[in-house]
Amino acid sequence: MSDEVTLVKLPDQSTAKLPKVSYLNKENGLLSWLLTGDHKRIAMLYLISISFFFFVGGSLAGLIRLELLTPQSDLMATDTYNKVFSMHGIIMVFFFLVPSVPATIGNFFIPMMIGAKDLALPKINLLSWYLYMAAGILALYTMASGGVDTGWTFTTPLSTHYVNTHVLTTGMAVFIAGFSSIFTGLNFIVTIHKMRAPGMTWFRLPLFVWAHYAASILMVLGTPVLAIAIVLVALERTVGIGVFDPTKGGDPLLFQHLFWFYSHPAVYIMILPGMGVISEVISTFSRKRVFGYTAVAFSSVAIAVFGFFVWAHHMFIMGISNYAVLIFSLLTMLVAVPSAIKIFNWTFTLYKGSITFETPMLYAFGFMGLFTIGGLTGVFLGTAGTDIHLTETYFIVAHFHFVMVGGMLMAFLSGLHFWWPKMTGRMYPEKISQLAAVVTFIGFNFTFFPQFILGTLGMPRRYASYPPEFQILNVFSTAGASILGVGYLLPVLYLTWSLKYGEIAGNNPWQATGLEWQVQSPPLTENFPETPIMDHEAYDYEWLERQQEKEVASVG
Amino acid sequence: MSHISPVIWQFLVKWMTNFALFPPEASKIAPEMDALYFFMVLVSLIGLTIVILLVTSFSILYSKKRNPVATQIEGSTMLEATWTIIPLGLFLVMFVWGALVYFRVYTPPANAMNIYVVGKQWMWKAEHPGGQHEINSLHVPTGRPIQLTLISQDVFHSFSIPAFRVKREAIPGRYTSVWFEATTPGTYHLFCTQYCGTEHSHMIGDVVVLTPEDYNKWLAGSTSGASLAQNGERLFASLSCATCHNTRPDARGPSLANVYGSKLTLSSGQAITADDAYLREAILNPSQHTTQGYAPIMPTYQGQISEEGVIDLVEYIKSLDSDYRVQQTTATTTLLPEGEGKASKAPEGQGSGKAGSGTGMVQQ
Numbered sequence: 078m079s080d081e082v083t084l085v086k087l088p089d090q091s092t093a094k095l096p097k098v099s100y101l102n103k104e105n106g107l108l109s110w111l112l113t114g115d116h117k118r119i120a121m122l123y124l125i126s127i128s129f130f131f132f133v134g135g136s137l138a139g140l141i142r143l144e145l146l147t148p149q150s151d152l153m154a155t156d157t158y159n160k161v162f163s164m165h166g167i168i169m170v171f172f173f174l175v176p177s178v179p180a181t182i183g184n185f186f187i188p189m190m191i192g193a194k195d196l197a198l199p200k201i202n203l204l205s206w207y208l209y210m211a212a213g214i215l216a217l218y219t220m221a222s223g224g225v226d227t228g229w230t231f232t233t234p235l236s237t238h239y240v241n242t243h244v245l246t247t248g249m250a251v252f253i254a255g256f257s258s259i260f261t262g263l264n265f266i267v268t269i270h271k272m273r274a275p276g277m278t279w280f281r282l283p284l285f286v287w288a289h290y291a292a293s294i295l296m297v298l299g300t301p302v303l304a305i306a307i308v309l310v311a312l313e314r315t316v317g318i319g320v321f322d323p324t325k326g327g328d329p330l331l332f333q334h335l336f337w338f339y340s341h342p343a344v345y346i347m348i349l350p351g352m353g354v355i356s357e358v359i360s361t362f363s364r365k366r367v368f369g370y371t372a373v374a375f376s377s378v379a380i381a382v383f384g385f386f387v388w389a390h391h392m393f394i395m396g397i398s399n400y401a402v403l404i405f406s407l408l409t410m411l412v413a414v415p416s417a418i419k420i421f422n423w424t425f426t427l428y429k430g431s432i433t434f435e436t437p438m439l440y441a442f443g444f445m446g447l448f449t450i451g452g453l454t455g456v457f458l459g460t461a462g463t464d465i466h467l468t469e470t471y472f473i474v475a476h477f478h479f480v481m482v483g484g485m486l487m488a489f490l491s492g493l494h495f496w497w498p499k500m501t502g503r504m505y506p507e508k509i510s511q512l513a514a515v516v517t518f519i520g521f522n523f524t525f526f527p528q529f530i531l532g533t534l535g536m537p538r539r540y541a542s543y544p545p546e547f548q549i550l551n552v553f554s555t556a557g558a559s560i561l562g563v564g565y566l567l568p569v570l571y572l573t574w575s576l577k578y579g580e581i582a583g584n585n586p587w588q589a590t591g592l593e594w595q596v597q598s599p600p601l602t603e604n605f606p607e608t609p610i611m612d613h614e615a616y617d618y619e620w621l622e623r624q625q626e627k628e629v630a631s632v633g
Numbered sequence: 634m635s636h637i638s639p640v641i642w643q644f645l646v647k648w649m650t651n652f653a654l655f656p657p658e659a660s661k662i663a664p665e666m667d668a669l670y671f672f673m674v675l676v677s678l679i680g681l682t683i684v685i686l687l688v689t690s691f692s693i694l695y696s697k698k699r700n701p702v703a704t705q706i707e708g709s710t711m712l713e714a715t716w717t718i719i720p721l722g723l724f725l726v727m728f729v730w731g732a733l734v735y736f737r738v739y740t741p742p743a744n745a746m747n748i749y750v751v752g753k754q755w756m757w758k759a760e761h762p763g764g765q766h767e768i769n770s771l772h773v774p775t776g777r778p779i780q781l782t783l784i785s786q787d788v789f790h791s792f793s794i795p796a797f798r799v800k801r802e803a804i805p806g807r808y809t810s811v812w813f814e815a816t817t818p819g820t821y822h823l824f825c826t827q828y829c830g831t832e833h834s835h836m837i838g839d840v841v842v843l844t845p846e847d848y849n850k851w852l853a854g855s856t857s858g859a860s861l862a863q864n865g866e867r868l869f870a871s872l873s874c875a876t877c878h879n880t881r882p883d884a885r886g887p888s889l890a891n892v893y894g895s896k897l898t899l900s901s902g903q904a905i906t907a908d909d910a911y912l913r914e915a916i917l918n919p920s921q922h923t924t925q926g927y928a929p930i931m932p933t934y935q936g937q938i939s940e941e942g943v944i945d946l947v948e949y950i951k952s953l954d955s956d957y958r959v960q961q962t963t964a965t966t967t968l969l970p971e972g973e974g975k976a977s978k979a980p981e982g983q984g985s986g987k988a989g990s991g992t993g994m995v996q997q
Contacts (some may be wrong), residue, residue, distance in 0.1 A: 150834065155831055155832060155833070155834060155835070156831050159828075159830075159831065159833070226830070226831070228828050230828075232788075232789060232827075232828065234787070234788050234789075234805060235788040235789065235828070235829060235830055238787075238788075239754065239787060239788050239830055240830060323805050323806025323807065324806065324935055324936070326918075326921075329789065329804060329805055329806065330804070363695070363703065364703040365703045365704075365705060365706070366705055366706075366707070368706060368708050368709075369707075369708030369709070369713050370707075370708065371708070372708065372713050393735070394791065394800055394801055394802050395789075395802040395804065395809075396801075396802060396804060396807065396809040399735075399736065399739070402732075402735060403732055406728055406731065406732060406735075407728055410721075410724035410725060410727070410728045411721075411724075413720070413724055414717060414720055414721050414724065417716065417717075417720040418713065418716060418717055420684060421684075421712075421713075421716040422708075422713070424684060424687045424688055424691070425687075425706075425709075425712065427687075427688065427691035427692065427695060428691055428695065428706070429695055429700070429703060429704040429706060430691070430695045430700070430703045431695065431696075431697045431700050431701055431702060431703040432691070432692055432695050432696050432697060432700075433696075433697045434692075434696075442688060442692075445684065445688060446681075446684070446685065446688075449680065449681055449684050450677075450681060453673075453676075453677040453680060453681065454677070456673065456677075456724060456727060457670070457673055457677075459728075460669070460673065460727045460728060460730070460731030461728075461731045461732050461734070461735035462666055462669055462730065462731035462732070462733070462734025462735045462738070463666065463669055463670055463673065463731060463734070464731070464735075465666075465734075465735065465738055465798065465799060465800050466666055466670075466795070466798040466799075466800065468800070468826075469791055469793070469800070469826035469827060470793075470795075470826060530654060533655065533656065533670075534653055534654075534655070534656050534795065535656050535793065535795025535796075535822060535824065537793065537824045537825070537826040537834075538826070538828075539828040539833060539834070540833065540834035541833075541834045542834045542835070543834070544822060544837075545647075545651060546651050546652070546653050547653075548647060548651075549644075549647060549648050549651075549652050552644065618703065618705065619705065
């Protein structure tokens with residue numbers, strides 16, 4: 078019985094052919110890529126560039142872990158170590174995590190999911206990639222010409238008065254990258270408001286689009302504050318305006334208020350698109366609509382709204398007023414709730430589903446486990462009392478990496494595998510990629526779990542050398558990092574291989590419901606041969622079945 | 634053992650002999666904070682276990698093999714309300730409990746002994762009330778509340794004692810404070826946890842907790858001969874502060890006797906309490922902190938006195954409980970040869986030129 082159902086449902090993979098014309102071969106030559114307005118091509122440009130920056134940042138992480146293998150600073154001098162972790166943070170945060178899902182998968186699929194031909198502002202989209210590249214090249218130039226040692230947080234007065242490294246050029250790189258992010262966010266907001274296909278109401282949007290809408294609001298409203306903070310640092314450093322200088326009546330804490338006003342929402346900019354990916358993947362591979370669609374959609378918006386009012390929880394021990402601590406601690410607790418809602422809603426999406434375990438689903442499971450740990454340990458830091466002991470230690474490092482690497486990077490890899498067939502028209506090899514997902518999960522836990530214990534013991538972050546009793550846990554962490562490195566290298570190899578040798582995917586290899594899956598893979602430049610009309614809810618698997626029965630009937 | 638690689642052997646030996654999983658509890662607050670910590674660990678483990686159990690059992694029960702056709706479910710308001718309200722309730726318990734611990738750590742009791750700590754790239758300087766100085770170490774007795782008043786001379790630093798579960802940022806231009814009561818004698822780590830530049834990871838030291846008897850012995854053996862207040866008195870004299878702050882009826886500056894802790898009205902009409910932070914500001918940035926009824930004629934001492942010098946002056950002013958004490962200092966000043974005191978006693982040599990002109994202004 079079940080076999081028969083499957084036979085009717087799945088299109089025959091062996092007869093699937095690559096379409097003659099697609100966005101990949103409509104035009105040829107390097108210029109056709111560099112001057113393109115097509116959101117799909119720009120997404121591919123972004124994918125190549127962010128992967129490159131990920132491997133630069135990852136190599137720096139490798140150097141950090143190697144240095145920490147022994148208690149002494151013997152691999153690098155302390156100055157070099159400081160530059161290495163600063164550049165690791167700057168590259169990973171501004172050049173990988175912030176653009177990762179939105180600029181690649183979001184760029185590629187938001188127009189397709191809402192039934193549009195492109196983003197609302199295609200030229201702005203291309204401009205934002207050029208800004209990103211200019212900023213990235215500037216950051217690499219800075220690194221090559223001596224680097225910067227302020228940490229990714231540029232804390233004043235260290236960054237304004239006490240270091241003589243390339244603060245200004247790095248600041249400029251981050252400033253420019255910020256505009257790239259603002260333009261991307263703006264483009265998404267306009268597109269989601271104005272370009273939806275007929276029938277595509279707000280509550281028929283895939284949750285991926287809701288998550289990106291929330292993240293875009295954060296990008297547009299938060300990033301300018303970072304730009305202001307950087308300009309003030311530059312002015313302070315060059316002409317000494319004294320905004321942050323206590324001897325001139327300035328306030329050194331003001332910088333941290335400005336910086337975290339962006340940088341706390343920024344972690345939601347990084348994680349929300351990842352949550353969007355997880356909603357799509359969990360639904361598709363359990364063949365069920367997402368449990369409590371409205372709750373998941375609104376929890377994204379709630380995270381975006383609350384996310385703006387928790388920044389001072391980075392400053393509990395810095396002498397801000399006790400009342401401020403109370404309020405910011407309370408608001409931090411409130412922002413933890415929507416994340417808990419999401420986790421449980423995804424879990425119950427599995428209930429009574431029909432679950433399969435392809436690579437994207439494995440990464441999504443990894444995301445759920447690691448993000449739960451990352452989120453719960455965030456509560457340890459949002460609680461004012463325990464924050465005193467745990468902040469500025471490896472506990473913070475572990476928490477942040479659980480959310481960003483365990484959460485966001487897992488979600489990115491999940492999404493990349495999920496949409497790879499649509500983006501390239503070919504399947505990735507299933508077995509080895511499942512192996513890569515498992516290796517990544519194991520390596521990740523080995524690398525970052527010991528750091529929670531190190532932090533509880535009190536080991537400060539950003540130390541090139543440390544007391545010898547912390548060595549054992551650091552050895553574990555470094556060993557885990559090498560496993561993790563393998564886990565990240567594998568996808569590069571087999572995904573590249575699959576571009577030429579992968580199986581032909583066909584239109585809808587996962588039997589997913591999104592509009593992007595109802596057209597050819599890889600898609601046409603204009604996405605849809607004719608404007609689609611949305612006549613059903615998101616994640617309506619029964620609609621999909623009826624569609625296919627109709628097709629089978631007409632062909633037969 | 635010859636077949637085991639020496640590196641791995643060494644690693645195993647270290648693992649067995651030198652491996653910590655939880656920091657020692659050496660202060661009164663430590664067990665309180667750990668109780669909250671373990672409560673949160675417990676809640677997190679239960680939450681994580683629930684998620685893992687659900688995901689695993691659903692994956693087994695509803696795999697495609699066992700359940701080829703999914704049943705579509707919209708959602709469930711009841712269930713969703715449950716997993717909104719229960720986490721919210723637990724988080725609120727943590728919030729209240731955490732706030733209580735937080736207030737305890739940062740509200741020093743009135744009878745606490747005050748030790749000043751100055752952070753600078755890259756060392757910690759501790760100054761005991763009796764004038765004992767130490768660098769990158771801190772000696773404290775058990776059974777007595779100790780308040781640390783922290784300030785940084787350059788960038789942000791953070792004073793962290795994991796065994797006590799306390800930590801406080803040392804900020805340039807502003808006093809911050811934290812307190813603890815040590816319970817167990819021993820030597821514990823002292824870290825700078827706020828990244829502060831090249832030698833950040835070497836800005837570490839030891840906190841030595843002694844029994845009260847041993848602490849008194851240490852105090853006697855480490856004395857520099859003069860208390861902070863006495864150092865402050867000398868500085869007060871050498872900077873010629875008494876030219877104006879001299880308690881005479883026609884004095885151009887207010888009398889400083891009993892000023893500490895008193896309520897003052899400033900020229901701007903603002904009412905303030907004269908605490909450490911106010912005294913510091915009034916010395917370094919006097920024009921903004923003039924007491925009502927006095928002309929803003931005091932020169933700034935910004936850049937002329939080190940943070941340690943300011944601490945000495947503040948301690949001296951705190952010790953002034955009568956006009957008589959001030960007059961004694963005034964008398965000392967007149968005994969000092971003109972010029973000598975100013976040039977040689979001013980701690981920042983580069984400031985002597987400015988100090989001269991500053992004094993000139995006062996004498997006009």
